Amino acid sequence: MTEVLRIEGLHKSFAELEVLKGIDLSVNKGETVVLLGASGSGKSTLLRCVNFMEIPTSGRIHLEGKAIGSARNGRVAYAERELTQLRSRVGMVFQHFNLFPHMTALENVMEGPRTVLKCDSSECRRRGEKYLDKVGLGWKADAYPSQLSGGQQQRIAIARALAMEPEIMLFDEATSALDPELVGEVLETMKELAEEGMTMLIVTHELGFAYTVADKVLFLSEGSILEQGTPAEVLTYPRQDATKNFLRGHNMFRLPEPQID
Amino acid sequence: MDHNWDFASVLANKTLLLIGLKNTLVLGSVCLALGLFFGLFVGAARFSGKSWLYYPATAFVELFRNTPVLVQIMWFFFAFPIIAPFKIDAFTAATLGLTLNTVAFSSEIYRAGLQSIHKGQWEAGKALGMSYWQQMRRVVLPQAVRRMLPAFMNRAVELFKMTSLASVIAYGELMYQAKVVSTISFNPIEMYTSVALIFFLVLFPATILVRRFEARDTFRR
Numbered sequence: 001m002t003e004v005l006r007i008e009g010l011h012k013s014f015a016e017l018e019v020l021k022g023i024d025l026s027v028n029k030g031e032t033v034v035l036l037g038a039s040g041s042g043k044s045t046l047l048r049c050v051n052f053m054e055i056p057t058s059g060r061i062h063l064e065g066k067a068i069g070s071a072r073n074g075r076v077a078y079a080e081r082e083l084t085q086l087r088s089r090v091g092m093v094f095q096h097f098n099l100f101p102h103m104t105a106l107e108n109v110m111e112g113p114r115t116v117l118k119c120d121s122s123e124c125r126r127r128g129e130k131y132l133d134k135v136g137l138g139w140k141a142d143a144y145p146s147q148l149s150g151g152q153q154q155r156i157a158i159a160r161a162l163a164m165e166p167e168i169m170l171f172d173e174a175t176s177a178l179d180p181e182l183v184g185e186v187l188e189t190m191k192e193l194a195e196e197g198m199t200m201l202i203v204t205h206e207l208g209f210a211y212t213v214a215d216k217v218l219f220l221s222e223g224s225i226l227e228q229g230t231p232a233e234v235l236t237y238p239r240q241d242a243t244k245n246f247l248r249g250h251n252m253f254r255l256p257e258p259q260i261d
Numbered sequence: 262m263d264h265n266w267d268f269a270s271v272l273a274n275k276t277l278l279l280i281g282l283k284n285t286l287v288l289g290s291v292c293l294a295l296g297l298f299f300g301l302f303v304g305a306a307r308f309s310g311k312s313w314l315y316y317p318a319t320a321f322v323e324l325f326r327n328t329p330v331l332v333q334i335m336w337f338f339f340a341f342p343i344i345a346p347f348k349i350d351a352f353t354a355a356t357l358g359l360t361l362n363t364v365a366f367s368s369e370i371y372r373a374g375l376q377s378i379h380k381g382q383w384e385a386g387k388a389l390g391m392s393y394w395q396q397m398r399r400v401v402l403p404q405a406v407r408r409m410l411p412a413f414m415n416r417a418v419e420l421f422k423m424t425s426l427a428s429v430i431a432y433g434e435l436m437y438q439a440k441v442v443s444t445i446s447f448n449p450i451e452m453y454t455s456v457a458l459i460f461f462l463v464l465f466p467a468t469i470l471v472r473r474f475e476a477r478d479t480f481r482r
Contacts, residue, residue, distance in 0.1 A: 051388060053384060053387065053388065080392075084390055084391070084392055085390065086390075087387065087388055087389070087390040088389065088390025089390075090388075091388075092388040094381060094384070094385065094388075096381055098379075098381040098382060098384060098385035099385070100382065100385065100400055100404075101404065102403050102404050102407070111389065111399065112389040112390065115389075115391060115395055115399050116389055116390040116391055116395070157385075160389070161388075161389075164389060164390070
């Protein structure tokens with residue numbers, strides 16, 4: 001198996017506050033890894049360090065076997081050009097979609113290939129249409145974000161990231177801002193991606209999704225990985241108290257299997 | 262009222278007034294173009310958060326926002342030539358005063374416009390692999406400029422009215438021409454009424470345009 005992403009000894013501090021306290025993590029090609037943890041546990045920060053939206057305080061990140069940044073005198077220096085180039089190979093989906101409101105759905109999806117990859121206009125359009133179709137929204141190509149539901153907007157944001165044909169996709173609580181009835185369509189899109197072999201690192205609170213789709217689940221607590229394993233191991237047989245409490249909170253009120261078809 | 266309104270003397274001098282109007286429009290346009298151009302850099306400097314850019318830009322903005330334009334124009338005409346090694350005519354002095362004032366005000370419009378764009382927009386561009394300037398050019402400015410337009414158009418209307426202040430240093434814009442003619446033909450009442458009317462006829466359509474922009478929903482939100 002080829003390793004797409006490797007994180008070694010990652011630390012991140014904001015002023016006095018140490019948010020990540022030494023994270024080691026490896027993601028193989030085609031794997032779906034889900035990060036769980038209470039709010040403030042550092043999972044979003046971890047995700048944002050992978051594409052250098054936040055610059056790690058120390059530690060090393062490798063993409064496709066190549067270390068990012070250059071080590072000098074025990075510190076790692078990052079050139080802006082290298083980070084910009086790296087970000088074009090890592091897709092990110094945000095909690096609040098962040099679609100460009102002055103562009104149509106299609107223009108949003110074409111924007112990366114056009115501005116960053118400098119594709120010619122027919123290639124841009126081909127990619128735009130391909131990935132809009134992939135998330136099932138080809139028919140909304142000319143709509144502006146404000147004319148779309150939250151679920152549709154998030155699927156377009158996914159298409160926008162996919163259009164860069166990234167090596168790994170990061171999802172930062174992609175369904176947390178959605179109305180409950182719209183969560184399903186976005187999770188469905190993410191599940192399809194996982195099944196097609198996309199490499200994904202996902203921060204979510206959707207435990208059912210994690211259980212069904214993830215290859216590996218990590219539980220973060222206070223900036224460290226407290227527990228990791230298969231979904232069955234972590235979600236059904238948690239060993240650490242913090243994990244147990246977290247799962248207890250999530251499962252406090254649960255429906256029996258609804259009888260619908 | 263026992264004043265006998267007589268606009269014949271105004272019409273008799275319409276060539277002089279038209280020259281004045283032309284000069285008003287030239288002065289206003291030059292100051293607007295220069296002011297908006299340099300305002301972008303001052304606004305960007307204030308927006309950047311870098312202290313070596315922020316403090317000088319802020320000092321400049323506050324200086325010009327908190328002194329009267331009339332004083333600025335007079336200062337550039339009477340005081341500035343003493344410290345400047347070159348000659349300054351009325352047009353240059355008026356241009357300096359009005360332009361720098363417009364730079365100060367428009368830089369605030371730019372800064373506020375840039376700040377009004379949510380940081381998620383920058384991040385979305387950044388995550389795609391855009392450089393800072395690509396984020397600015399493709400994502401932020403197109404949205405920000407739409408929000409700035411009404412403020413800029415208001416500013417333009419203000420500026421064209423302020424050009425009349427240049428009459429105090431004998432620049433031959435509309436107000437000055439009217440003053441000269443009225444002292445010769447003894448018709449200040451008709452003359453200044455006409456000046457007001459001319460300003461109104463030029464600026465009112467512009468104001469209507471401003472309102473159209475303000476009313477228009479951007480991005481069909």
